[in-house]
């Protein structure tokens with residue numbers, strides 16, 4: 454167009470726009486197919502040793518295992534993929550001090566596997582149902598990485614476009630689902646509020662993929678990272694990865710060990726135990742103001758979501774919330 458500069462939209466901007474509008478995005482060729490092949494080869498023995506899942510949700514013809522960071526050195530580059538982390542931080546960051554790893558899980562749909570029940574992952578956390586949809590709070594970002602190509606026939610993930618804005622609808626007509634067909638190296642990113650399901654595998658070969666998800670750092674994650682990756686394992690991780698895997702206090706004072714940031718278990722500095730507060734700057738500020746008598750205890754402090762000083766300055770939960 455005359456007088457206008459056409460600028461290409463970045464993968465990040467495209468993905469964010471798709472997530473906001475549709476609740477999901479497919480990013481093609483995000484990593485090399487070789488990386489995925491190597492990861493798949495590392496996980497193949499574990500698939501062979503894993504029994505079928507039990508329960509009506511997971512699906513009796515599926516195999517699942519977690520803790521992928523200790524099963525393949527290639528998993529870390531997906532967990533810490535720069536674009537994915539940026540998307541996770543942009544979508545979830547406004548609602549937490551930092552995001553955390555919710556799970557890493559490998560999934561195989563065996564030949565003949567039936568379609569999974571459609572669901573929204575955020576329903577794991579009852580608080581998600583208490584927040585008005587209009588507030589736009591997201592609790593989780595999911596990333597499905599196909600280990601083998603995903604097709605309609607072998608059970609590619611089904612996602613319902615726009616379902617993140619239809620949270621009062623438990624189910625949406627199957628015809629409205631999009632089949633997330635993808636090749637190795639691509640990724641399906643979707644919100645915890647997006648209705649989705651594994652498809653049915655009508656082929657003679659297994660469909661394999663891995664899900665890596667990230668949640669608000671104050672939520673209880675699906676996979677307990679401190680058990681999946683105890684300190685002797687997490688000590689081998691880069692610091693940024695260890696932080697994602699739970700070795701980081703969530704301000705204020707949540708997820709501690711001996712009242713301190715659990716990263717001390719990785720640094721070997723436990724000789725001088727004693728609690729150490731981890732507060733947000735505005736909480737430090739409020740406490741300073743309260744100590745200096747600048748806040749009238751009877752005055753209501755206006756702050757989004759909380760209305761009293763007691764609720765505002767009680768990290769650790771000792772003070773009454775009134």
Ligand SMILES: O=C(O)CCC(=O)C(=O)O
Pocket residue numbers: 511560569597608609610611649650651652662
């Ligand atoms: O395997 C898939 O395509 C999706 C699986 C899923 O959504 C789940 O298990 O929660």
